Amino acid sequence: QVIFKGYVERAPRETDMEVRIGTVEVKTPKGSGAFLVKNLYLSCDPYMRGRMRDYHGSYIPPFVPGQPIQGFGVSKVVASDNPDFKPGDLVSGITGWEEYSLIQKPEQLRRVQQDDIPLSFNLGLLGMPGLTAYAGFYEVCSPKKGDYVFVSAASGAVGQLVGQLAKLHGCYVVGSAGTSQKVDLLKNKLGFHEAFNYKEEPNLDATLKRYFPEGIDIYFDNVGGDMLDAALLNMRISGRIAVCGMVSLHSLSDPQGIGNLFNLLTKRIRMQGFLQSDYLHLYPKFLEHVINNYRQGKLVYIEDMNEGLESAPAALAGLFSGKNVGKQVIRVAYE
Numbered sequence: 285q286v287i288f289k290g291y292v293e294r295a296p297r298e299t300d301m302e303v304r305i306g307t308v309e310v311k312t313p314k315g316s317g318a319f320l321v322k323n324l325y326l327s328c329d330p331y332m333r334g335r336m337r338d339y340h341g342s343y344i345p346p347f348v349p350g351q352p353i354q355g356f357g358v359s360k361v362v363a364s365d366n367p368d369f370k371p372g373d374l375v376s377g378i379t380g381w382e383e384y385s386l387i388q389k390p391e392q393l394r395r396v397q398q399d400d401i402p403l404s405f406n407l408g409l410l411g412m413p414g415l416t417a418y419a420g421f422y423e424v425c426s427p428k429k430g431d432y433v434f435v436s437a438a439s440g441a442v443g444q445l446v447g448q449l450a451k452l453h454g455c456y457v458v459g460s461a462g463t464s465q466k467v468d469l470l471k472n473k474l475g476f477h478e479a480f481n482y483k484e485e486p487n488l489d490a491t492l493k494r495y496f497p498e499g500i501d502i503y504f505d506n507v508g509g510d511m512l513d514a515a516l517l518n519m520r521i522s523g524r525i526a527v528c529g530m531v532s533l534h535s536l537s538d539p540q541g542i543g544n545l546f547n548l549l550t551k552r553i554r555m556q557g558f559l560q561s562d563y564l565h566l567y568p569k570f571l572e573h574v575i576n577n578y579r580q581g582k583l584v585y586i587e588d589m590n591e592g593l594e595s596a597p598a599a600l601a602g603l604f605s606g607k608n609v610g611k612q613v614i615r616v617a618y619e
């Protein structure tokens with residue numbers, strides 16, 4: 285098991301979690317509707333940082349110190365007291381960072397199939413990050429063909445799909461990322477028109493002016509902070525900003541003030557925060573769209589696969605220093 289040690293007010297570190305090796309007795313689920321799963325893949329997601337803080341006012345409660353980390357996973361049912369989930373079924377949803385989990389909230393998982401698409405993609409392209417990209421781009425950004433689109437944290441779980449959907453839609457797309465390897469992926473594998481390493485750019489306003497001499501129509505914001513500030517200065521009239529996440533502020537206890545937010549007013553920009561969970565009704569449409577495009581080779585999806593449950597703490601902490609290249613997943617066991 286990977287145990288959550290205690291609350292922190294900064295970006296997570298590997299040492300905030302403890303890998304506990306031993307045997308835990310799990311009672312056979314009987315008369316409860318519960319079922320036991322063997323976990324195959326676990327997901328590392330930035331929102332998990334919020335659950336490591338002792339704050340109860342959020343849309344999701346904090347982790348319980350001393351208990352295994354909870355998160356999205358893909359698992360196989362091994363014993364069941366629930367007529368809807370039989371041994372051998374593959375499921376995806378909320379599970380524990382452990383080899384086996386007793387699932388007591390079956391409504392938090394759905395059955396998935398093993399087909400030509402990798403099973404672990406249920407944590408990325410076909411899962412919560414995928415829906416975030418799809419709903420954020422089509423519903424929040426109101427894209428039009430020919431729009432100039434900028435995506436930050438562009439090689440990550442959400443960003444890599446936003447950029448590709450924008451390009452399929454006929455937009456001009458530029459992405460930012462934190463290493464030259466990621467920039468190379470954006471330009472040569474994910475098909476972004478342009479990409480840059482924001483860590484090598486001393487003046488982000490000048491950088492955005494260089495890539496968008498005519499301004500930005502859509503900014504899909506995954507990072508907040510200085511990049512949002514610079515993007516606001518470069519928005520066109522009637523631009524749209526999807527406020528998807530602010531991963532650059534996750535380490536700070538005192539997020540910055542409004543700064544360039546005043547541009548929202550002068551340029552009549554629509555900037556909208558959103559949660560992918562507001563768009564669950566789009567799930568079937570979203571799956572059809574990405575699966576069709578993936579099968580036709582029009583979409584690719586990059587995963588960063590760590591091997592073994594014991595690699596999970598470093599992988600989660602790595603999200604906040606940009607160690608992951610693509611969607612961070614842990615392989616706990618082979619299918």
Ligand code: NDP
Pocket residue numbers: 329330331412413416437438439440441442443460461462463466506507527528529530531532533558559560561603604605606607608609610611612
């Ligand atoms: P990623 O796979 O993109 O991993 C996080 C990435 O963030 C890192 O690889 C790193 O990339 C970048 N990063 C880390 N620290 C900083 C920093 N200080 N400044 C700039 N970039 C940084 O994560 P996801 O794709 O899963 O999530 C992307 C964003 O979307 C997050 O903000 C997340 O909270 C949000 N989100 C929102 C949802 C919603 O419903 N609104 C649902 C899911 C995700 P790099 O090397 O490029 O810096």
